[in-house]
Amino acid sequence: MTAHATTTRSTATRPTATHSMADALPAALTMPRRGFAHWARRPGQFAVGLAFPVMMLVMFAYFLGGGMAVEGGGDYTEFLVPGMLALTMAFGLEATMIELTQDINRGVLDRFRSMPIARSAILVGRSLLDMLGSVVSLLVMLGAGWAIGWRWHGTAAEAAAAIGLLLLLRFAMLWAGILLALVARRPESVQAVQILVWPVAFLSNAFTSPDTMPDWMGAVAEWNPMSATAGAIRELFGNPGWGGDSWAVEHSVALAVAWPLVLLAVLVPLAVRRYARLSD
Amino acid sequence: MEAAILVEDLRKTFGRGKAAKPALDGLDLTVRRGTVHGVLGPNGAGKTTAVRILTPLPRPGGGRAEGGGPDGAARPDEVRRRIALLGQHAALDEELSGRQNLELFGRLRRLGGAGAARRAGELLERFGLADTGHKPVRAYSGGMRRRLDLAAGLVTEPEILFLDEPTTGLDPRGRTEVWNAVRSLTGAGTTVLLTTQYLEEADQLADRISVLDGGRRIAEGTADELKSAVGGDRVDVVVRDAAQLDAAASVVGMAAHASRATTDPDRRLVSAPVTDRMAALAETVRALDAAGIDAEDIALRRPTLDEAYLHLTGRTTGPAESPAPAKTAEGESAA
Numbered sequence: 001m002t003a004h005a006t007t008t009r010s011t012a013t014r015p016t017a018t019h020s021m022a023d024a025l026p027a028a029l030t031m032p033r034r035g036f037a038h039w040a041r042r043p044g045q046f047a048v049g050l051a052f053p054v055m056m057l058v059m060f061a062y063f064l065g066g067g068m069a070v071e072g073g074g075d076y077t078e079f080l081v082p083g084m085l086a087l088t089m090a091f092g093l094e095a096t097m098i099e100l101t102q103d104i105n106r107g108v109l110d111r112f113r114s115m116p117i118a119r120s121a122i123l124v125g126r127s128l129l130d131m132l133g134s135v136v137s138l139l140v141m142l143g144a145g146w147a148i149g150w151r152w153h154g155t156a157a158e159a160a161a162a163i164g165l166l167l168l169l170r171f172a173m174l175w176a177g178i179l180l181a182l183v184a185r186r187p188e189s190v191q192a193v194q195i196l197v198w199p200v201a202f203l204s205n206a207f208t209s210p211d212t213m214p215d216w217m218g219a220v221a222e223w224n225p226m227s228a229t230a231g232a233i234r235e236l237f238g239n240p241g242w243g244g245d246s247w248a249v250e251h252s253v254a255l256a257v258a259w260p261l262v263l264l265a266v267l268v269p270l271a272v273r274r275y276a277r278l279s280d
Numbered sequence: 281m282e283a284a285i286l287v288e289d290l291r292k293t294f295g296r297g298k299a300a301k302p303a304l305d306g307l308d309l310t311v312r313r314g315t316v317h318g319v320l321g322p323n324g325a326g327k328t329t330a331v332r333i334l335t336p337l338p339r340p341g342g343g344r345a346e347g348g349g350p351d352g353a354a355r356p357d358e359v360r361r362r363i364a365l366l367g368q369h370a371a372l373d374e375e376l377s378g379r380q381n382l383e384l385f386g387r388l389r390r391l392g393g394a395g396a397a398r399r400a401g402e403l404l405e406r407f408g409l410a411d412t413g414h415k416p417v418r419a420y421s422g423g424m425r426r427r428l429d430l431a432a433g434l435v436t437e438p439e440i441l442f443l444d445e446p447t448t449g450l451d452p453r454g455r456t457e458v459w460n461a462v463r464s465l466t467g468a469g470t471t472v473l474l475t476t477q478y479l480e481e482a483d484q485l486a487d488r489i490s491v492l493d494g495g496r497r498i499a500e501g502t503a504d505e506l507k508s509a510v511g512g513d514r515v516d517v518v519v520r521d522a523a524q525l526d527a528a529a530s531v532v533g534m535a536a537h538a539s540r541a542t543t544d545p546d547r548r549l550v551s552a553p554v555t556d557r558m559a560a561l562a563e564t565v566r567a568l569d570a571a572g573i574d575a576e577d578i579a580l581r582r583p584t585l586d587e588a589y590l591h592l593t594g595r596t597t598g599p600a601e602s603p604a605p606a607k608t609a610e611g612e613s614a615a
């Protein structure tokens with residue numbers, strides 16, 4: 001490389017023109033608008049997305065539920081529903097990945113990137129849209145849980161806190177999906193993630209108690225962010241937990257707040273940076 | 281002369297280590313404001329890479345790339361305000377309708393809801409999409425898609441419009457539609473940088489043409505200037521009997537005082553450069569007659585851009601492999 005080349009490179013890495021949040025917001029808000037138009041065009045696809053976790057919930061409750069006992073005593077459905085809620089929130093990242101990798105492949109993201117809008121706007125907009133979808137999905141799941149006999153026994157404030165924790169987990173996982181999409185780029189890569197989420201899901205307390213797993217698995221399951229959220233909302237909803245007594249179990253609410261925040265602090269800057277350098 | 285785009289010694293290498301391959305290897309390019317500049321080159325010449333660095337998507341590996349303002353790499357947003365990019369593949373939301381696509385891009389460019397809707401209506405009208413604006417893009421033909429793509433680039437009038445192979449994959453009708461759309465812009469003072477593999481397209485649309493190969497500019501000029509680079513006029517002879525092609529080639533070459541005449545067996549065509557048009561024509565007719573070669577057609581013509589291109593790049597317009605010579609890659613890594 002020549003000296004000239006080197007100097008230009010260093011100017012190139014200088015931070016780009018800064019944008020205030022007020023600048024980024026209108027651009028970000030066009031993304032939910034675009035998403036609603038998609039839902040309106042493909043209501044069937046949207047409905048299937050909502051139905052899938054409900055189907056899983058019903059399968060686990062009726063096909064496996066009979067053979068499952070809850071460690072600390074209590075009804076398996078009451079144990080399962082919060083686990084499934086946490087699972088649903090964690091799994092949404094595939095939908096995010098599919099949409100984003102399609103935008104990359106079709107060059108739509110390049111078109112966005114060649115427009116004078118804040119670097120974060122498109123990604124923030126994407127996450128806003130997917131959060132709205134998640135709220136709908138969560139409401140459907142709560143309704144389905146209610147229908148198969150799950151109830152909450154805490155106060156309304158506790159229930160609201162539980163829902164807040166679920167959405168916080170979803171928000172963090174969504175950004176994981178965004179980052180993965182930006183790194184992988186190809187829509188085919190989503191399949192790999194679709195398969196890999198399953199071991200992660202089972203290495204948690206969503207379906208069963210970590211005590212029933214081999215030691216190392218139990219430890220992973222206990223510290224899994226999804227377990228933290230599942231444990232915390234079981235506590236807040238007044239549903240039976242799995243009765244462990246480790247630090248992670250005692251502090252599940254604190255962990256359910258801390259885990260997503262830590263993930264977000266890492267994932268959001270990485271994703272925005274990756275977005276800016278998508279084609280380098 | 282006021283330059284709208286200024287590219288100097290632009291370099292970009294993809295891959296690292298042994299796999300590193302320069303896509304741009306010291307590209308120079310100057311485009312005057314308000315002109316249409318054609319960038320012509322075979323597959324892998326670096327056209328898309330140059331356009332993308334100017335738009336500005338990836339950072340340059342070195343050198344200068346200015347379009348829409350000094351030093352695009354340092355102030356990408358300033359550049360983005362002034363340009364629009366029409367990528368090599370139509371970049372549209374397939375699920376949305378044409379109108380919804382234009383409204384989306386209008387909002388992103390801060391026209392506001394009402395402004396974006398009004399502009400979308402104008403553009404659909406202008407690009408002949410008013411009737412199909414409500415249909416999802418998924419249902420559009422290639423030509424409609426490309427016109428919508430072009431409309432999306434014009435949501436706010438850009439100072440510089442980058443068109444990367446705007447008509448690749450279109451049928452002749454779709455191509456004419458896009459050409460007309462591009463022509464309608466140039467009157468308005470927009471600077472257009474157009475890459476293409478079609479010589480006819482550059483010939484039709486571009487004021488000046490740069491020929492790229494292996495990440496460098498190997499020639500530049502107006503279409504006429506490039507054509508003269510091959511030599512002056514040519515004489516074409518179509519023989520009736522393909523078996524006489526070789527005999528005809530030597531006769532025509534001699535008559536035209538050309539060192540060699542080229543042949544195209546498929547078209548039974550012999551072609552040779554000439555210096556003195558009329559004398560060469562008369563001499564060719566006489567010589568063919570004397571040699572007993574039956575000609576179906578004899579014509580004098582200017583060289584085509586195809587011939588200029590072939591002459592410059594040493595290859596036809598078809599797909600070409602490995603544009604970067606190995607020794608260039610070594611020179612890069614050693615430096």
Ligand SMILES: Nc1ncnc2c1ncn2[C@@H]1O[C@H](COP(=O)(O)OP(=O)(O)OP(=O)(O)O)[C@@H](O)[C@H]1O
Nearest residue numbers: 294295302303321322323324325326327328329330
């Ligand atoms: N993202 C990338 N990663 C690796 N190599 C790349 C990338 N983009 C381009 N290249 C390589 O750089 C060279 C120039 O590519 P470029 O796409 O700029 O050519 P082009 O002139 O646009 O070709 P075409 O006519 O096929 O569109 C090619 O050898 C290509 O393989």
Ligand SMILES: [Mg+2]
Nearest residue numbers: 327328329368
């Ligand atoms: Mg290209």
